[in-house]
Amino acid sequence: MHEIALADGRVRASSGIDDAQERALLVSVDSAESLSELAALADTAGALVIECVLQRLPKPDPATYIGSGKVEQLALNAQALDVDICIFDDELTGAQLRNLEERLGVKCIDRTGLILDIFAQRARSSEGKLQVELAQLQYRLPRLMGQGTALSRLAGGIGTRGPGESKLEQDRRYIRRRIADVNESLRELESRRELQRRQRQKNGVPLVALVGYTNAGKSTLLNHLAGADVLAEDKLFATLDTTTRKLELPDNQSCLIIDTVGFINKLPHELVSAFRATLEEVVQADVLVVVSDAANPECQQQRRVVAEVLTQLGAGDKPTIEAYNKCDLLTERPPLPRGQLYVSARTGEGLDELTREIQRRAAALLHRVRILVPYAQGQLVSRIHAQGKVISEEYTDEGTLLTALLDAIALERVARELPPGSVLPANEREDNA
Numbered sequence: 167m168h169e170i171a172l173a174d175g176r177v178r179a180s181s182g183i184d185d186a187q188e189r190a191l192l193v194s195v196d197s198a199e200s201l202s203e204l205a206a207l208a209d210t211a212g213a214l215v216i217e218c219v220l221q222r223l224p225k226p227d228p229a230t231y232i233g234s235g236k237v238e239q240l241a242l243n244a245q246a247l248d249v250d251i252c253i254f255d256d257e258l259t260g261a262q263l264r265n266l267e268e269r270l271g272v273k274c275i276d277r278t279g280l281i282l283d284i285f286a287q288r289a290r291s292s293e294g295k296l297q298v299e300l301a302q303l304q305y306r307l308p309r310l311m312g313q314g315t316a317l318s319r320l321a322g323g324i325g326t327r328g329p330g331e332s333k334l335e336q337d338r339r340y341i342r343r344r345i346a347d348v349n350e351s352l353r354e355l356e357s358r359r360e361l362q363r364r365q366r367q368k369n370g371v372p373l374v375a376l377v378g379y380t381n382a383g384k385s386t387l388l389n390h391l392a393g394a395d396v397l398a399e400d401k402l403f404a405t406l407d408t409t410t411r412k413l414e415l416p417d418n419q420s421c422l423i424i425d426t427v428g429f430i431n432k433l434p435h436e437l438v439s440a441f442r443a444t445l446e447e448v449v450q451a452d453v454l455v456v457v458s459d460a461a462n463p464e465c466q467q468q469r470r471v472v473a474e475v476l477t478q479l480g481a482g483d484k485p486t487i488e489a490y491n492k493c494d495l496l497t498e499r500p501p502l503p504r505g506q507l508y509v510s511a512r513t514g515e516g517l518d519e520l521t522r523e524i525q526r527r528a529a530a531l532l533h534r535v536r537i538l539v540p541y542a543q544g545q546l547v548s549r550i551h552a553q554g555k556v557i558s559e560e561y562t563d564e565g566t567l568l569t570a571l572l573d574a575i576a577l578e579r580v581a582r583e584l585p586p587g588s589v590l591p592a593n594e595r596e597d598n599a
Contacts, residue, residue, distance in 0.1 A: 187214035191244055191272075193232060194255035195223040199464055203431065204255045204277060210402045211284050216247050230265050231258055241270050253280055257434065260309035278305060278434040284403050285437065291407040293355045293444070298406075300348045301440035307341050356443040363450060372421040372528040372573070374413070375448050377476065378457035379468040380428025383491040385409075386511035387457060388425045391521065403428060408444055415525040419555060423524075424451070429475045431467075438478065449481045453527045455520070460490035460508065485527050489520055532571035534592045537580065540565040550580060 190213035194201040198220060205215050221236050230237050231254055244252065251273045252266065258276040266274045275283075282302050289295045366373065376384040380402045392411035406427050413423045424447055438445065448454070456472060458465050469488075476482045486505070493499065493508035494515060502508065507523060509516035532554065539546045547566050550556060554572035561567075569592055572580065581589045 187212060188250040189214050189216045189248060191216055191240065191247065191249045191252045192218040192255070193240065193252060194218075194220050195226050195232060196255055199467070200255055200431065204253065204280075206402055207277070207280050207284065208253055211280055211287070213251065213253070216249060217243060219243075226256060229262065230269070231256065231262050237266070237269050244270055244272050251275065253277070256432070263309070277432055278436070281403075281430070281434055281437065285406060288403055288406045293352065294407045296348050296352050296355070297440045297444065300345065300352065301434065301436040303341050303345050303348065304436045304439065305434070307338065307345070310338050310341070352443065359443060359446075366422065372452045372531055373447075373450065374421050374423045374453045374455060374524055374528070375451035376423065376425050376455050376457055377448055377472065378428060379459065379472055380430050382428065382457045382459045382468070383511045384425050384428065384457045387455075387489070387491060387509070387517075388423060390511050390514060390517055392423055402430070408447055413521070413524070415528065416522055417525055417529070417555065419525070419528065421452075421524065421528050423455075429472050431471050433471075433475060438475075445479055448476070449479055451481070451484065452531055453524065454481065454484045454486045455489050455524070456486055457489045457491050459492050461492040461495035465490075485530070487520070487523050487527065489516075529571065532573055533577050534569070534571055535577065536590055536592045537568045537570060537584070538562075538565050538588045539568065539584065540588075543583065546580060546583060550576075553580075 190208050192201060192204050192208060192215060194204060201218050201220050205218055208215050219236070219240065221232050223233070227233055232240070240252065243249070249272055252270055252275075254266075254274065254276045256276060257278040258266075258274075263274050263276065282298065282305060285298045286302065289298045376388060378384055388409065388411060392413045408424055408426055410422050410424045413421050415421060426448055427441060427444065454476070456469070458469050458472075462468065473482065476484070488502075488506035489509050490502070490507065491509055491511055494510040494513050496508075499508055505523070507516055507520055509520050511517075534557075537550065539550075544566070547559075547568065550568055550570055550572070553576040554570045556568055556570045558569040559566060577589070
């Protein structure tokens with residue numbers, strides 16, 4: 167990543183020269199922090215950041231995003247610095263992109279196009295590749311008329327990766343047909359995912375989802391908690407495809423823990439839509455572990471972004487554990503309330519405490535009941551042992567009396583097979599004894 171310094175509204179990135187990389191000029195009307203994140207995205211996409219320009223405006227210019235005088239200045243800078251591409255820190259219309267390319271004389275893309283390009287590079291699974299293609303198609307379709315032939319990127323490079331682009335700019339109807347085809351393929355994959363989800367629910371295994379801002383360390387955390395081997399890099403969006411692993415808990419129980427795609431400020435709505443099946447895992451999770459980069463100066467702002475996305479997904483009220491990762495890099499650690507922990511996926515600090523907190527939250531999902539199983543239905547005793555946690559077991563004249571912790575699905579299934587009154591909350595049964 168290139169180091170960025172602010173000076174008089176301008177941000178410069180110091181870097182070496184690499185002829186293999188596209189030379190990029192970055193532009194924002196937001197803030198230095200947002201521009202710095204854009205530079206990190208450009209670096210992840212493979213660009214060589216030559217210069218960053220910040221022009222604070224109350225709102226973007228509807229024709230050119232930045233003021234006309236700044237456009238002229240950028241055109242001179244782009245020529246003097248031999249820039250290949252200008253990247254803008256917001257989602258632009260097709261008309262804005264066309265106007266900017268005509269006046270700057272170089273390829274222009276916006277933040278959304280940049281993020282989609284990174285996703286196109288990073289997708290590995292069939293579902294991930296289809297989801298990225300769908301997001302790209304949905305992004306490009308409304309820009310065909312506004313951008314005209316500017317969508318023809320046959321020379322390649324950042325903002326042009328992805329399947330079938332030589333046809334995308336030629337035929338709007340082709341894009342619509344392709345969107346329909348991709349949606350159909352995704353529906354088939356979603357059906358398989360739904361079957362897997364139902365099987366998990368049938369087995370009564372709690373699902374814990376790791377969520378958080380991109381590059382907060384979720385994959386490294388999963389690797390340490392569950393002995394996984396997920397790719398973990400100091401890059402934005404290193405992980406796109408969800409990974410699920412079994413996590414052993416302190417009470418001899420277990421849960422499934424899943425790594426999810428990272429969130430980011432100004433997350434393109436096309437990605438939220440295209441990745442809805444993957445993000446559904448977050449909605450279906452029993453417990454969320456929100457992973458934050460405690461050493462990042464923008465940690466609290468990033469937490470707010472994550473909270474907004476979770477609310478947008480309908481998962482804002484899920485049981486949540488806040489894990490402040492990379493605590494080994496902190497010089498001070500303010501006290502945290504219960505349910506919020508300092509952890510370090512790199513050193514292992516705090517991971518035992520995090521596992522215990524996950525166990526506590528998972529246990530809260532279980533019902534403590536007393537179950538009387540007639541001896542004639544003795545096979546149910548083995549099933550209760552397999553699907554829950556048996557606290558005590560007694561043999562009475564009427565049958566086997568169990569005190570157990572069961573999730574709602576397993577409890578309902580057991581109760582259906584027993585005579586009425588055989589299953590009661592533990593305190594009720596004990597009170598009536």
